[in-house]
Amino acid sequence: MEQKRKFLFLYLTTGAGHISTARVMRDCIQKLNPDAEIVMVNGFDKKNIWGQYIFEHGYYMSTNVYHGMFALAYDMGMNRFWQSATIKLLYPHTTWYLKKIIEKENPTDIVSFHFALSPYLYDIVKKSGKKINLSVMVTDPFTVPHFWFYDKRLDYLVYSEQAKKTGMSLGVPENQIKIVPFALNPKYQIPFTKDDVVELKKKHGFDLDKKTLLMVGGGDGIPGAIEIINKCISKKAKFSVAVICGHDKAKQKYLEGIKALNPKLDLHVFGFVNYLDELVKLSDCVVMKAGPATLIEVLTCKKPVIICRYIHNQEKGNMLFAVNNKVGYFIQKPKAIYEKVEELLYDEHFDEKMEKTFAALKIDTDTDKTARILLEKKSF
Template sequence: MTSLPPKIIILYASYGDGHYQASKAVEASLRSRGVTDVMLLDLMAEAHPLINGLTRFVYMQSFKTIPSLYGWVYNATKELPQEAPLLEVINSFGANKLQQTLRETRPDLIIHTFPQLALPRLLKKTGQSLPLANIVTDFDLHGRWIHAGVDRYYVATDDMKAEMMNRGIPEDRIRVSGIPVKPEFARHSKPSDGFLPEFLQGLVSESSVGKLTVLLMAGAYGSMQGVREVIERLLALGRYRIIAVCGRNRELYRGLQEQLRPHPDVHLMGYVEQVAELMRSSDCIVTKPGGITLSEALACKLPMFIYRPVPGQELNNARYLAQKGVASISRTPAELAQEIDELFGDESRLTEIRQKIENLRRPEAAEVIAEDLLQQWFAPKRAELVLT
C-alpha cells in the first residue's frame, strides 16, 4: 500500500520581503525531505489586489511620514484577544479566496508566516478540519498571531514561548525553533581578514584590505542625508571599509553616488542576491530590525547596530536584542559611529557579544520546523513512503 506525499500551503504577505523569505526557507526544507507539493500563496494580493496595493503603500509610507502613529496602533492592539471586533474584521479578508483554494487543492496542512488568520473562522464555519501552524517572524509577539484554532506555533525564543503560555497557549503547541532563514545563512565560516566575495573583488581598493568591514543595509532608510553622514563618520575613523547596500532604493543609490567623494574604502551596491556572502564577509551590520534580517545576521554571527528603528514590531525587535546584549540602538550618525568604534576597541566586550550571539542564534530554524511539521502530522505517511 502506498501513500501520496502531503500537500502543504504556506500563506504569506508582501508587506516587506521578510515573510516571503521565511516561506521560501521553509519550502526549501520541506522539499529537501521529499514534500514536493508545496504552494506559496500571498493571500491578500490574490484575494484583494486593490486593497493589498493600498495597504502596502500606506504601510510603507507610514515608516517615512508617520512612524509614531504606526507604532502607537501596533502597540495599542498587541494584547487584543482573538474575538476582538477589529481582529474579526482583519481576519475576514481573503476568506473567499481561501475557500476556493481549499476546494481546488485539498491541502493537508496550512502554514502562516504572516498573521492573516482567515482560516480558523472559515474552518469553523464550514465544519472542515485541517491542521494549522503559525511561524512567528519577529522577536516581538503581537496578538494577531494568537488564535485558539492554531495547532502549532514556531517562535524565535524561549522568552516568546513563555509569553505565549502566559496568554493561554498550551506549552505542547509551542516549539522554540528560531525564525527560518535560507540555508546559505546557516553555512557560516568566518573569512580571513581582508576577504571579500568574488563578486566584489577588484571593485574595492587593496588599500582597504585588513580593515574592519561594516555592512550597511542602507536601502531601508528614507533619509539620504543620514546614510551619507554615517558613511562619512565611519570613514573619518580610518579603520573601516563600508559596503552600503541600497537595495531597490534607486534614488538613494544615485544620491550617494553624487554626494560621496570616490573613496577606496566605500563600495555602493544596489539590489543584490548575495546577502549571505556579504554578511559572512563583514564584521558587523547596520540594519533595520526586521525579524528575518536580524535572524540572518545572528546566523552569520554579526554584531548588530540598529539605526533609527521605526516604532512598532521593528523597534520592539531592536529593544529585545539590545536587552539580550547582541545589538545596539542609535538615533544619530554620530552615536552610531561611536557605538561601532567603541565595540571594536574593546576586545573583551566583542568576545562577550559573540558568545551571546552564539547562545541566541538558531540558524537551522527552517530545518527544525520542517522536520517537526512532518513528525507532528505525517510520520505514518513518511514511513509508508520509505518502505515503498
C-alpha cells in the same frame, strides 16, 4: 497508503520577513521530504483593497514615512476590540479568496506566516469538511503583537519562551505552542575563514587592508545612511563602507554621486542584492534596523551590530536581544553611530573581544527541527 503531503504557505508582503521565512521553510521541507509539494500564495489578492491598504500599503507608509502612524496602529492592534473590527472588515473578501485557494490547491497542511490571515483559517476548513493540518509560524521572535494569537484553536510555532508566554497569557493552551529554532537561510550557517573573507573582498572590490562597515536596512534601505556617510567623509574614515539601498533607487543614485565626488572614501553602493550573506561575512561591523531575519543572519555570522532604529514595540525585543547579549548597541544619532563604529573598528583587541562575546551567544538555527514538526503532523 499515506497521502502525499501538500503544503499551502500563506504570506503577505508586509516587510520581507514573512515571505523569507516561508521560503526557508519551503526549502527545508523539500530537503527532508522531496515528494512534498509546497505552494506559496499571497493571502490578499489584488481585489482585496482594504486588506492591501491596511496591512501592505499601510505598513510601508507607517514604517518608512509616517512613523507615528505605526505606533498608533500597533497600540490599537493590541486591543481585542480593534482586532475583531479589522477581521470583520476584511472577512467577506478574504474568506472568499482563501476558500477559493484552499479548494483549488486541496492541501494536506496550511501554514500561515502572517497574523492577518490566520483568524479565518479554522472556520474555513471546518466548514469545508476537509481534514487539514493548520499551523501558524510567528515571525516576530520576542515582543509579539497580540494579533498573532487571536485564534486560540490553532497550533503556533514561536522562536522564544517570551513569545510562548505571550500566547499563553492570551489564552492559547500551552500544548498548542511550540518553541522552534530561528528559520535561517542556510547560506548564513556556512562556516567561513579569514581566507574566505579575503576572497570575498577581492570578489566585490573591497580594500583588503581595511576594516569594513556594512549598512543594511532590509528592502527599503537604512535611515540615516547619508548622514553617516557624510560623517565618514568629514572624519576621513580609514575603513571601507558598504551601503545596501534595497529598492530605494533615489538614495542609491545619490550615494553613487557622493562616491564619485569623494574617491578617497572606499565607498561601495549596492541596490537590492541576493548575496547579502557575502557582504555580511566580509564586514566587521553592521549598522542596521532591528528586523528579526536580518538581525539573526548577521549575528549568526558573528558580526556586532549597531541598531539605529526599531519599529515601535514590535521590534523592541530584537534590539534588546542584541544589546542584552552584548553583541549590539542601540544608537540613533548618525554622529554617535559613527563614533561607535570608530571605537569598535580601531580597537586593537576588537577581533579577540568579539570572538569571546559571540562564543557565549547561543542561537538555535536548526530549521530542520521545525520542518520535522510540520512533517510529523498526522497526514490524513
